[in-house]
Amino acid sequence: MSDARRQTGGDGRRGQVILLVLFAAVALLVAALWLADVHHAVLAKDKTQNAGDAAALAAARWQATALDLEGELNLFHALALASLDHAAVEAVTNAQLRLLFAGPLAGVAAAQQAAMLNGAPSNPDFKEFVLDCARTARRGYGARLGDGSTAMPEPWPGAWDDYADALEAIAEGGVAAGVDNAAFLTDPSGAHWLLDPAFYDAVLGRDWCWFYRRAPGLLADYDDWRWWPAIPEADEDPAPGSELLGLRLRPVPMTLGGMLAAAGVGDAFGGVATEAPRPGPGTNELFGTWIGWDAGAWGGWDAMKDPSMPLEGELRPEYDYAGADAAMRVENPFARLGALGEGGDASGPMLWIGAAKPFGCLEIEGRRAPPTVSPVVLPVFRDVRLIPLDASSAPAGGSFDLRWRRHRTDHLPRYLSRGPAAGEPGCAWCAALARWEIPAFRESGERWLATNSWKCTVSSPGGGRGGGSRHAH
Numbered sequence: 001m002s003d004a005r006r007q008t009g010g011d012g013r014r015g016q017v018i019l020l021v022l023f024a025a026v027a028l029l030v031a032a033l034w035l036a037d038v039h040h041a042v043l044a045k046d047k048t049q050n051a052g053d054a055a056a057l058a059a060a061r062w063q064a065t066a067l068d069l070e071g072e073l074n075l076f077h078a079l080a081l082a083s084l085d086h087a088a089v090e091a092v093t094n095a096q097l098r099l100l101f102a103g104p105l106a107g108v109a110a111a112q113q114a115a116m117l118n119g120a121p122s123n124p125d126f127k128e129f130v131l132d133c134a135r136t137a138r139r140g141y142g143a144r145l146g147d148g149s150t151a152m153p154e155p156w157p158g159a160w161d162d163y164a165d166a167l168e169a170i171a172e173g174g175v176a177a178g179v180d181n182a183a184f185l186t187d188p189s190g191a192h193w194l195l196d197p198a199f200y201d202a203v204l205g206r207d208w209c210w211f212y213r214r215a216p217g218l219l220a221d222y223d224d225w226r227w228w229p230a231i232p233e234a235d236e237d238p239a240p241g242s243e244l245l246g247l248r249l250r251p252v253p254m255t256l257g258g259m260l261a262a263a264g265v266g267d268a269f270g271g272v273a274t275e276a277p278r279p280g281p282g283t284n285e286l287f288g289t290w291i292g293w294d295a296g297a298w299g300g301w302d303a304m305k306d307p308s309m310p311l312e313g314e315l316r317p318e319y320d321y322a323g324a325d326a327a328m329r330v331e332n333p334f335a336r337l338g339a340l341g342e343g344g345d346a347s348g349p350m351l352w353i354g355a356a357k358p359f360g361c362l363e364i365e366g367r368r369a370p371p372t373v374s375p376v377v378l379p380v381f382r383d384v385r386l387i388p389l390d391a392s393s394a395p396a397g398g399s400f401d402l403r404w405r406r407h408r409t410d411h412l413p414r415y416l417s418r419g420p421a422a423g424e425p426g427c428a429w430c431a432a433l434a435r436w437e438i439p440a441f442r443e444s445g446e447r448w449l450a451t452n453s454w455k456c457t458v459s460s461p462g463g464g465r466g467g468g469s470r471h472a473h
């Protein structure tokens with residue numbers, strides 16, 4: 001009896017042990033798989049990040065090279081004009097205009113190499129989009145008008161075909177990194193709530209404080225979809241050059257005397273081991289067209305003054321200019337974070353947007369100054385560094401966030417002409433517009449703010465700008 005009981009007890013214990021071992025084995029297996037998944041995710045994330053950063057650095061390096069070449073050609077232009085060599089002047093002017101396209105496009109191509117060498121696969125959607133840009137340039141911008149000119153002014157005859165050819169050649173090699181700070185000639189030139197992803201995020205997240213801080217009055221003033229102002233038109237006079245990685249430079253007409261007397265020009269001639277020309281009184285008054293800055297783009301680097309910027313060290317005044325930079329988006333559609341995704345996005349591709357910028361400064365009589373102190377570009381861009389994405393010229397949406405782009409270019413016009421019923425099924429931004437349209441939704445926000453708006457002025461720990469970094473999605 002007792003033997004049997006012991007026996008049974010022993011069997012029971014053995015059974016429990018087996019069960020425990022089984023549980024442990026299953027738990028270990030799950031843990032191992034989970035760890036493997038984490039490990040895999042972390043590895044893939046690092047790879048995506050490396051690819052994005054490498055692409056941005058490669059792109060910005062070409063921007064720096066192109067800026068320096070423009071600077072050297074500016075000096076050469078002065079030499080040619082001073083010696084009244086008009087053929088040389090024309091050749092230099094031509095080369096400078098072409099360089100505004102060729103330099104940035106070399107950067108786009110180099111960025112693809114860098115991203116792929118770092119393991120990023122060619123992204124079929126990016127490739128298709130670049131081919132789309134080529135088609136727009138060839139058939140849209142280059143469309144012949146009645147008077148023989150093209151729809152968009154051509155910097156040289158056949159420029160839009162040349163540009164489209166270059167984009168197609170890049171696409172042929174595969175596109176792993178998209179230029180997230182592209183400036184397309186058809187892009188709206190001004191701000192609009194409906195062009196700001198933060199508006200949609202605030203609606204979907206019922207972030208009434210966003211309305212209190214960023215759009216006061218919008219909740220109360222809004223009536224229905226017919227209330228919205230029109231989307232701003234495209235820039236009528238865009239800076240010439242590539243839409244991808246554009247240098248944001250403009251031709252500047254100026255007398256030779258004025259150019260030679262400009263800040264930094266004398267020292268720049270010394271830097272390229274050439275004497276500055278000393279033209280006579282008549283020649284000094286001759287006009288030339290040099291390459292200078294698009295003033296709107298090359299102003300102070302405001303973003304760097306934001307105290308919430310994670311910037312190491314202080315920005316020295318000689319580097320306090322915006323201008324040309326590169327924001328490169330790498331999405332890895334084959335590596336998915338699954339349930340481990342930051343922000344709970346279980347299905348989104350892994351994403352990294354690296355940003356980098358050419359740096360350089362003038363040396364004027366031993367003192368340093370930003371390159372923009374001179375009215376013309378000079379060859380001083382010696383350095384390229386990674387910068388925080390939020391300090392780059394990339395718009396909040398990102399030029400190569402193709403789902404967002406589709407919403408902006410396809411769904412928004414429909415919504416603005418026919419209301420939220422014309423929204424795209426499955427589009428989260430269109431869903432936000434449908435919710436926004438419900439008067440009770442907006443009223444609930446107004447009611448909340450009527451008693452709770454004080455909460456919006458209390459800074460929450462780790463709040464930062466617009467709910468965290470745009471790097472992780």
Ligand SMILES: [Zn+2]
Nearest residue numbers: 407411427430
């Ligand atoms: Zn949409």
